Amino acid sequence: MSLPHLLWRNMMHRKTLSLLTVCSVALTVALLVFLILCSQGVEQGAEKGYGPFELTVGAQGSSTQLALNTYYHVGTPTGNIPYEVFAQLEKEEQAEAVYAMTTGDNYNGYPIVGVDAKYFLTRYGDKKLEAGTVYLRTGEAVVGSHIARTLGVKVGDTFRGGHGLLHEGEPAEEEEAGESHEEHEAHAGFLYTVVGILPPLHTPDDRAVFTTVDYAWAVHHSQQGEHKDVTSVLVKPRSLLGAQTLKTKYDKLGNAQAIYTSKAVADVVNVVDKGSQVIRIVTMLCIVLAAISILLSLTSAVNERKKDVGLLRLIGKSRTFVWLSLIGEGLLLTLIGLLLGLAAGHAGSYAGRDALFDFSGIALDVWRLPGEEWLLMLGTLVIGALASLWPAMKIYRVDPLQLFRS
Structure with missing residues (x-):
């Protein structure tokens, strides 16, 4: 045997x-x-979640919450900061690339993120879209690969967003979250058109909808003229010394905080x-x-x-x-x-x-x-x-x- x-x-x-x-x-x-x-x-x-943006500027509050919401699209924003902070950062010599970001709305529970389309070139290089083109006008959107696969979204589809991070079709929960009837009407009247599908990036950006920064101002008509706000500002510094200089400078602002992204993610x-x-x-x-x-x-x-x-x-x-x-x-x-x-x-x-x-x-x-x-x-x-x-x-x-x- x-x-x-x-x-x-x-x-x-x-x-x-x-x-x-x-x-x-x-x-x-x-x-x-x-x-x-x-x-x-x-x-x-953690290694590739925030790309080259070693510095992040946002509202006062938890630095980890700011980093998680900005780069991982998790949780709620710490608040908003004046658009002038972004405009000032754009002029800084120590900053190689600066992008304003607006968040706070969702499509079927997935976050809608407003950011300049050049953000993708800075972070991911010259990767080609899986389908379509990048957004150029208010109301146009590019959808992450995970959302496209999960919800069956295609180029040419249209949708309406919802306020906050709740799923659409849950008005009771939206009211508990503080959305007024006027806000609901504003979101219902704003139509997005999908013009592109992102390739698989293997980052949290796969589960987000991207559009122009001014979508929030178009939806929330109260933000006009000098009262425009942004959720956060992503900064790619030219050097570590430049990052330190910018952090020191913008930490002194009473209405904003500057954080080292890598430290917040490490925490x-x-x-x-x-x-x-x-x-x-x-x-x-x-x-x-x-x-x-x-x-x-x-x-x-x-x-x-x-x-x-x-x-x-x-x-x-x-x-x-x-x-x-x-x-x-x-x-x-x-x-x-x-x-x-x-x-x-x-x-x-x-x-x-x-x-x-x-x-x-x-x-x-x-x-x-x-x-x-x-x-x-x-x-x-x-x-x-x-x-x-x-x-x-x-x-x-x-x-x-x-x-x-x-």
């Missing part, structure tokens, strides 16, 4: 316990795979890492439980295997064959659980990636195997081998004749 056939027969002899052991390993591995992919998504999003990542530590502790407990399940499964099989092991040793099977027959069952159970867990982790992440991206802006690179995942595979097999070792040594050290007689 070959070794693989013997291992398979032993495992099938105790189907229920074997299945439970495989499931415990698979669930633990799947959870770890999802956590690894999420951690990788957060790190990649968010640190908070996420602290939360992930709690999840890692729970996951470690799952790993321990999976190892215990393997140990209990093999220990309970020791008495059943005594006669088989004694017979193998009496008929002259090599020490290596006998040894592998003892620890091989645990390794086989671990390997099957590992493969099922990897498949389940990646498949589950793929199934939920759009929902996660909608909710948090975290993009998962589902089909890539990061270095941590290779370590996970190795560690899982090592734990399976260690859990199999004690039952194997317990039965292997007994005299073969005594094993057979028992």
